[in-house]
């Protein structure tokens with residue numbers, strides 16, 4: 001399986017950084033600057049792992065997560081937050097996220113979470129068969 005990741009963030013800097021770090025680690029990365037753009041991309045392509053910012057202008061990460069779950073319940077969705085204390089993992093899980101990462105982004109923190117995401121995808125695909 002190709003390890004495809006969709007990175008959704010309204011800040012160019014955060015997307016570039018994640019793209020560079022994840023590409024270096026061997027993942028295939030696509031970027032979207034808004035949830036709307038991301039949802040459009042997802043109509044034509046499947047992304048097993050989606051990493052999304054929570055604070056974005058036209059739609060917040062929680063609503064975006066709902067929208068993804070409406071059209072595709074398989075993807076692992078990882079929240080990217082600079083406001084770790086405002087969101088705890090249990091609340092994020094209740095709305096449909098699988099895990100979260102906090103900013104500032106560091107490769108040694110991202111990689112285990114992303115790898116766990118791809119392991120989880122394998123399980124989901126097996127249980128679907």
Ligand SMILES: [Mg+2]
Pocket residue numbers: 009010011053054055056
């Ligand atoms: Mg943002």
